[in-house]
Amino acid sequence: MIKITKLLSLFLFAISANLLAQKQEAEFVQGEVLISIDDSFDKYNIKNLINDTPSVTIIDSKKLSKTLNIYQIKFESTDTVDEQFVINEFLRNKHIKYAQKNHIVKHRGYFNSTSTLPNDPLIGSQWQYYQTSDADIDADLAWDITTGGTTANGHTIVAESVDVGYQLDHPDMDGNYWVNEAEIPDNGVDDDGNGFIDDVNGWYPSSDSDDLPNDLPPYGPHGTAVAGIMGAKGNNGTGVSGVNWNAKIMATSYIGAGGTEANAVEAYDYALQNRLKFNQTNGAEGAFVVVTNSSFGVDNGNPDNFPLWCNMFDSLGNAGILSCGATINANEDVDVIGDVPTACPSDYLISVTNTDSQDNKFQQAGYGAQTIDLGAPGQNTYTITSSSGYGSFGGTSGATPHVAGSVALLYSAPYEAFAEMAINDPSGTALKVKQYILDGVDPNPSLDGKTVSGGRLNVFNSLQLLKAEFEEMSVEENAFSSAISIYPNPANTTLNIKMKNGVNWEKISIYSIEGKLVKKLSNEGQSSIDISKLQTGTYLVQILSEDGQKVHNERLVKQ
Numbered sequence: 001m002i003k004i005t006k007l008l009s010l011f012l013f014a015i016s017a018n019l020l021a022q023k024q025e026a027e028f029v030q031g032e033v034l035i036s037i038d039d040s041f042d043k044y045n046i047k048n049l050i051n052d053t054p055s056v057t058i059i060d061s062k063k064l065s066k067t068l069n070i071y072q073i074k075f076e077s078t079d080t081v082d083e084q085f086v087i088n089e090f091l092r093n094k095h096i097k098y099a100q101k102n103h104i105v106k107h108r109g110y111f112n113s114t115s116t117l118p119n120d121p122l123i124g125s126q127w128q129y130y131q132t133s134d135a136d137i138d139a140d141l142a143w144d145i146t147t148g149g150t151t152a153n154g155h156t157i158v159a160e161s162v163d164v165g166y167q168l169d170h171p172d173m174d175g176n177y178w179v180n181e182a183e184i185p186d187n188g189v190d191d192d193g194n195g196f197i198d199d200v201n202g203w204y205p206s207s208d209s210d211d212l213p214n215d216l217p218p219y220g221p222h223g224t225a226v227a228g229i230m231g232a233k234g235n236n237g238t239g240v241s242g243v244n245w246n247a248k249i250m251a252t253s254y255i256g257a258g259g260t261e262a263n264a265v266e267a268y269d270y271a272l273q274n275r276l277k278f279n280q281t282n283g284a285e286g287a288f289v290v291v292t293n294s295s296f297g298v299d300n301g302n303p304d305n306f307p308l309w310c311n312m313f314d315s316l317g318n319a320g321i322l323s324c325g326a327t328i329n330a331n332e333d334v335d336v337i338g339d340v341p342t343a344c345p346s347d348y349l350i351s352v353t354n355t356d357s358q359d360n361k362f363q364q365a366g367y368g369a370q371t372i373d374l375g376a377p378g379q380n381t382y383t384i385t386s387s388s389g390y391g392s393f394g395g396t397s398g399a400t401p402h403v404a405g406s407v408a409l410l411y412s413a414p415y416e417a418f419a420e421m422a423i424n425d426p427s428g429t430a431l432k433v434k435q436y437i438l439d440g441v442d443p444n445p446s447l448d449g450k451t452v453s454g455g456r457l458n459v460f461n462s463l464q465l466l467k468a469e470f471e472e473m474s475v476e477e478n479a480f481s482s483a484i485s486i487y488p489n490p491a492n493t494t495l496n497i498k499m500k501n502g503v504n505w506e507k508i509s510i511y512s513i514e515g516k517l518v519k520k521l522s523n524e525g526q527s528s529i530d531i532s533k534l535q536t537g538t539y540l541v542q543i544l545s546e547d548g549q550k551v552h553n554e555r556l557v558k559q
Contacts, residue, residue, distance in 0.1 A: 148409050
């Protein structure tokens with residue numbers, strides 16, 4: 001009887017296990033498997049796999065992850081060649097790390113987006129930021145983390161646009177053009193000592209002034225559209241949004257006597273001199289320029305013939321400025337025919353080609369496996385135009401400012417350790433940011449083998465890479481930060497400071513979200529601060545330790 005009971009138990013267990021296995025088997029796509037090629041075999045590819053697996057007829061393949069070497073494989077399915085057969089065959093290959101079915105995922109509830117979208121009424125036209133087909137840069141997810149404006153230690157982020165045709169009073173820029181507040185307008189004096197006289201609104205080399213043309217024929221409002229992509233004011237209930245809602249756009253022009261290289265170099269130098277002054281004065285003067293955008297160039301240009309232009313990118317980079325360049329608007333291999341600036345060999349240059357709303361490299365856009373770093377949405381993207389208007393914009397000119405704007409957005413990541421590195425190691429930080437941009441791309445078949453990264457810009461992925469490296473290194477974790485707190489938050493009229501462990505503070509600075517200092521005081525034994533005169537909004541409170549060596553940063557919401 002005991003023996004029969006045991007046999008019955010084993011039988012029931014076997015049935016139960018079989019039913020459980022059937023229940024847990026997820027739905028999958030027939031005729032497809034996913035594989036990962038061991039990254040230690042650099043030269044092994046799909047062609048090798050086809051030759052090594054004659055029992056499987058591979059119809060198509062798609063690279064899903066460049067970093068992890070994950071591929072989607074479609075095969076010819078028969079009565080004997082099914083998914084499990086193919087998996088077993090692939091796993092016999094020492095080059096294949098993993099092989100599995102391509103399971104179907106299902107939505108688990110009503111749509112409830114956790115992304116951050118601004119209240120700008122035309123945001124729905126800006127497919128480049130958010131769309132269900134996922135040909136976008138995932139800006140809505142990036143905006144969950146930051147919307148631009150200032151670094152975690154309170155410095156205003158500046159992005160230079162080297163272009164032509166700016167409407168500086170466009171209502172949707174709403175103060176987002178950079179203004180040199182250290183310069184007194186029209187007094188004929190270089191008040192801030194940056195080498196440029198009366199440069200309040202940027203620089204126009206052709207006239208040695210800041211009198212930037214609004215709509216210069218035949219180029220039109222090109223600069224306006226580019227500036228809008230980088231930094232049109234977001235969440236202001238007006239028009240559209242830029243990649244950054246709050247960053248400052250430094251307007252300069254490369255057009256002079258026909259648009260010369262000399263004008264271009266001078267425009268770059270304007271950003272360089274302002275950043276060098278910032279570096280030399282520890283942020284007290286100059287401008288924290290982190291990126292330049294060049295939506296222009298010389299078709300078929302040989303970089304060997306443009307040493308000054310190309311070397312300028314290294315000079316900018318050494319100061320902490322990355323540069324983004326638009327490649328040619330022609331279906332040509334830049335590796336072969338050349339181009340300036342995108343074939344310049346500088347490590348501090350990001351060269352960009354153009355993708356469309358279907359997530360394909362636009363046909364009339366340059367490429368180059370060695371020279372063009374990545375693709376970005378450009379064709380028929382939506383931005384601001386002249387006469388306070390809005391409209392479509394395209395070409396590689398439209399793609400590149402999405403990358404430049406993303407670079408600037410990364411600098412606003414809310415991690416103090418990263419912000420401190422940007423000050424202490426400008427050039428090293430610039431190279432890190434470039435790597436985050438390239439490593440964060442979405443793999444894209446139309447760009448694979450035609451660009452360095454093989455993918456299209458995804459600013460959210462890039463921010464996640466930065467976060468993974470710097471979140472745990474944040475100075476918020478230092479002993480000083482753990483011994484200090486402010487409350488209440490949100491606050492109305494008074495902000496209290498709580499100290500413990502015998503630590504003390506020397507100075508408190510409060511910055512607006514745009515990075516402007518609005519309140520500053522030294523420690524006189526007080527444990528609270530009067531904030532009744534601050535306007536409603538979000539602020540950065542920066543507290544300096546008594547020895548002046550440690551900083552605590554905290555966001556404050558003023559009700």
